[in-house]
Amino acid sequence: MHKTIEQIHERIRDGNARVVTAEEMPAIVAELGEKGALKEVDVVTTGTFGAMCSSGAFLNFGHAEPPIRMERIWLNNVEAYGGLAAVDTYIGATQQSDTLEAEYGGAHVLEDLVAGKSVELRASSHGTDCYPRRTITTDLLLENLNQAIMCNPRNAYQRYNAATNTTDRTLHTYMGTLLPGTGNISYSGAGVLNPISNDPQFRLIGSGVPIFLCGAPGMIVGEGTQASPAGGFGTLMVTGDLKQMSQDYLRAATMTGYGVTLYVGLGVPLPVLDLDVVRATAVRDEDIRVDILDYSVPGRSRPTVKNVTYAELRSGMVDINGEEVRTSSLSSYRKAREVAQELKSWVEKGSIRLTLPTRPIDTTKQAHPIHQTTPGPRVLDIMCRSVITVSENEEITTAAKKLLKGEANHLPVVNGNGVLVGIVTTFDISKAVANPGKAHLVRDIMKKKVITATADESVDIAVQKLEQNNISALPVIDHQQHVIAILTAMDLGKLFGGRWLK
Amino acid sequence: MKLLVNFSRGKGRKPIIAQVVRDTGVLINVERALIDSSEGEALIEVPDEQCKLVRDSMANLGANVRILEHGIHHDESECIDCGACISVCPREVFTFDEEWKLNVEEEKCILCGKCIDACPHRALSLPL
Numbered sequence: 001m002h003k004t005i006e007q008i009h010e011r012i013r014d015g016n017a018r019v020v021t022a023e024e025m026p027a028i029v030a031e032l033g034e035k036g037a038l039k040e041v042d043v044v045t046t047g048t049f050g051a052m053c054s055s056g057a058f059l060n061f062g063h064a065e066p067p068i069r070m071e072r073i074w075l076n077n078v079e080a081y082g083g084l085a086a087v088d089t090y091i092g093a094t095q096q097s098d099t100l101e102a103e104y105g106g107a108h109v110l111e112d113l114v115a116g117k118s119v120e121l122r123a124s125s126h127g128t129d130c131y132p133r134r135t136i137t138t139d140l141l142l143e144n145l146n147q148a149i150m151c152n153p154r155n156a157y158q159r160y161n162a163a164t165n166t167t168d169r170t171l172h173t174y175m176g177t178l179l180p181g182t183g184n185i186s187y188s189g190a191g192v193l194n195p196i197s198n199d200p201q202f203r204l205i206g207s208g209v210p211i212f213l214c215g216a217p218g219m220i221v222g223e224g225t226q227a228s229p230a231g232g233f234g235t236l237m238v239t240g241d242l243k244q245m246s247q248d249y250l251r252a253a254t255m256t257g258y259g260v261t262l263y264v265g266l267g268v269p270l271p272v273l274d275l276d277v278v279r280a281t282a283v284r285d286e287d288i289r290v291d292i293l294d295y296s297v298p299g300r301s302r303p304t305v306k307n308v309t310y311a312e313l314r315s316g317m318v319d320i321n322g323e324e325v326r327t328s329s330l331s332s333y334r335k336a337r338e339v340a341q342e343l344k345s346w347v348e349k350g351s352i353r354l355t356l357p358t359r360p361i362d363t364t365k366q367a368h369p370i371h372q373t374t375p376g377p378r379v380l381d382i383m384c385r386s387v388i389t390v391s392e393n394e395e396i397t398t399a400a401k402k403l404l405k406g407e408a409n410h411l412p413v414v415n416g417n418g419v420l421v422g423i424v425t426t427f428d429i430s431k432a433v434a435n436p437g438k439a440h441l442v443r444d445i446m447k448k449k450v451i452t453a454t455a456d457e458s459v460d461i462a463v464q465k466l467e468q469n470n471i472s473a474l475p476v477i478d479h480q481q482h483v484i485a486i487l488t489a490m491d492l493g494k495l496f497g498g499r500w501l502k
Numbered sequence: 503m504k505l506l507v508n509f510s511r512g513k514g515r516k517p518i519i520a521q522v523v524r525d526t527g528v529l530i531n532v533e534r535a536l537i538d539s540s541e542g543e544a545l546i547e548v549p550d551e552q553c554k555l556v557r558d559s560m561a562n563l564g565a566n567v568r569i570l571e572h573g574i575h576h577d578e579s580e581c582i583d584c585g586a587c588i589s590v591c592p593r594e595v596f597t598f599d600e601e602w603k604l605n606v607e608e609e610k611c612i613l614c615g616k617c618i619d620a621c622p623h624r625a626l627s628l629p630l
Contacts, residue, residue, distance in 0.1 A: 049582070051622065135568040176586050184589035251582055253622035261622070265581060316588070316598075328589035330622065332582045334602035 001038060002274040003356055008042045012350050017042040019347045021340040022198050022270075022281055029282040037278045043347050043354065044281040045268035046198050047212070047339030050331025051253060053174070054154035054225060055262045056092040057110060058243050060146040061121060061421040063087055068133035075109045076205065082123075086131060090151075093252075093262035105260030107252035110150075113142040114214075114245050147390070148242035150213065154225040156266050158196035158234040159290050162187035162313060164305055164325070167296040169468070172257025176330050178295055182305070185292055185318055185327045190336035191285040191310030195268040196234045198281045204270050205236070205501060206357025212267035212343040213238055215246030216351060220268070228367040238266065250338065255438035265335060267343040271354045285311035292318070298461055379462050380455040382494040383476050383485040389414045392421055392443035399442050400429050410473035412483045413446045419481045422446030423473075452477045453487055459495065462487055503553040506535070507544045508566040519544065523557045530551045533612040545570075545612050554608070572629035573611025574618075576604075580625035587617040587626060 011017040020028060025044050029037045059080075069086040073079065077098045080091040093107040112119055118139045127134045142148055147418045163186045165171045165178035174179075176186045191197070207222040218240025227235040249265030270281060275429075288310045293302040305439050308318055314333070317324045344353040388406040390399045392413050399411055403426055413422035424446045432445045439445050451475040453462045462474055466489065476485040509518060523530055528548055535544035548556045557567045573595065583604045588596045593610045597618070617626050 172619070176622070177590050177616075179590060186586070186589070240503075251623060254624065255622055256619040263622075326589035328587070328620075329585045332584045332602075334583040337602065 001035065003038070003042070003272065005271055005273070005356060008271050008273075008354060011042055012347065015456045017348065019043045019045060019269075020240070020284075020343045021337070022046045022193050023337065023340065023342055025198075025281045026192070026284045029278060032316040034275050034278045034282075037282070038272060038275055041272045041278075043344075044198060044268055044270045044272060044277075045340045045347060046190075046195040046270065047265070047336045047341075047343060048195065049191050049249065049265040049335030049339055050188050050190070050263060051095050051174070051255070051261045052152060052155045052157075052264040052266075053261045055110075055150070055152040055264055056090055056106060057148055057150045058084075059089050059091060059148050061087040061089075061140070061144075062146050064133060064136055066133045067131050068123060068125050068136050069128060069131035070136075072123065074122045075106075075119050076104065076112070077120075077122075078104065078106050078109050080106070082369045093154070094260050096260055102254050102256075102259050105118065105252070105254075107260050110242065110262065111247060111250060111252040113148065114242065114250055115247050116141065142243055145243075148246070149239060150218070150242045151221070151237070151239045152264065153237050154227075154235045155194050155238050155264055156224070156236045156268075157189065158194060158200065158229070158232055159288055159310075160188045160233075161189075161290050162292040162308065162327075163295045164292050164320070165296050166294050166305070171295055172255070173295055174255050174261070175295065176255060176328065182320055182323070182325055185313070185320075185325050185418055186330060187290070187292075187310075187313045187327060188330040189290075189310065190331060190333060191288050191314065191342055192283060193333075193336045194197070194288070195266065195270075196229075197288050199277075200232065200234070200271055200280065200363075201276075202234070202357075202361040203276065203280075203362050204228065204273075204356065205268055206360045208358035209268065209355060210352050211238060211240075211269075211347065212249075212265070212339055212352070213240035213245070214242075214250040214265055215248055215342075216240045216242075216244035217346075218266075220357075222432035223361045226367045227246075227361070227365055229361065229363045230366045233367075234361070234363075236266075249335070263332075266340045267339040269343055269347050269352060269354055285309060285314060292320075292337050298464065356495075367392060377459040377495055378455070379457045379459060379476055379487055380485075382459065382491045383453075383455065383487045384491055385485045387412065387441055387475070387486040389482055389483050390424070390442055391416070392441070392446065394442050395440060396429060396442060396445060398431050400433075403429065408486075410475075410486060410488065412450070412475040412486065413442055414483060418483075420450060420452065420475055420477055420483050422448045423475065424452045450475060454478075455484065459492070463492065503548060503550045504570040505546050505548065505553065505557060505560075506568045506570055507542075507546060507560055507611070508568075509564065510540070510543050516563065518560060518563045518565050519546070521563060522556060526552065526555050528556050528557055530556065534614055541590075563614040569611065570629075573608035573613065574606070574615075575627045575629045576606045576608075577625045577627070580623045581621075582623055584622065586620050586622055590616045592616065 080089040095106040097104040163175035221237040224235030251263040291304040473488040531547040
């Protein structure tokens, strides 16, 4: 048995359609069975409300007298793209204000426009024969724009890996505040209500399908950027009329230490055509798995701490190595429910028309990392290989002499096997000399906790270590913890003028 | 009742809290404290009926004491009920109700401020 879109439309028109949210569907399938559910339910509505950084809007301002071809454009001091001539722009959600930085950005401009507030446009041009004007400044309301079309390249992630932090300091990430020592877990996504999780084969979700976008009728453009549906991480590119949007479903936000982002409310109605749709929409939080990644690794290969379901994340606690760790959501489940409910009423009223995709999304696609032809500078490009070390059993005076001779400020300390066990600085030695006491040997005054670098590490990572620990040198070690070089703040000077490009 | 006690260096060397406990016999619960070489701040909890007694005794010893009537301020119009604050709070002030709406138990709050930065929507702030 199967139903056609036309049959569903007919039932909607007659007021006989049964529309349910994706949260209600699993219980209905459990009660009526798959065939029963197919007969009973006509449309399942989904919804999600969370941070979707890759969002923004095309705006058309209309022409001025005399006319200007805007080349550089700011809205409330947030720069917008000036390469669309002459009075078009694209304002991206994460672009930050030149003056307020992370406290105000493109997302706030969009929210202010939707809230009916006026926004200051400032633009400049070099002036041409046809567009002689060079500058313009004016206050604009959303209603003053000819078009304000939201177009979000990467929205509605199918699911998102959760985050934790095993370091001993608090991390501020796009996944929010991560407390030290696996102090909490942060996650995002609506789980059971997530649009793509209810249609992972993209049978119903594709180009041209009408959706709920920030309170306005919108549409799926097609595959989102960085979509990786083969691995269960599909995304959507979506569009909608900003002029019809509501602040209830469009909110600017700032992730401390990361930057500005936009919270987007998005829902897709799914017509229940056959048993495959029933099975897909019967998905529960318990069925959707994500990894909890350790954000202490500042690279792409973050280790997985645990694999969990949305049900576990939503329970508020996850057991990690015998300890109960509390969870926080960054997306709002309450708002996701509101989106799905609102969309449900749209479908029931017939104010949103269901269609099948006019072009399908390739479900076999997998996103790749960037093709890097020029690697950035690595520690080995600038490190100082003529490093002097001292044995932990040497006298402090020996260390002092070595520092003087090597004109260095940092002396890595090694044990009898040449393994790094500590570090002494000119400060440590001065202190020992100024306060003569029991300390005679290097090991009595050395700092045992040494922050190190590896030769193939990116210089940016090494710089971050220097900054975070407020230090000025990192011993460079090999796999056996042998000191092979040292990287000091002075070596960073080699980066200027491209001298590291040997 | 919660009291916020501030003292400066010279007086910081005096055992103000211990002194007040001995003088008044009130059992003071120190919820959080930050004391360094120049100044100190402690958030203490005392039974409501002895609040004034403790405040006056501390003030007599040179401390600056303020009665805290409110915990963290929650702006419902900015809050979107995400729950980012829930796991960063050391006192479990924030929970979800059955409708996934954020519930704030102000009286548990010790005004540590950890949730303020964790809120993506700037809906949490210290009370004035």
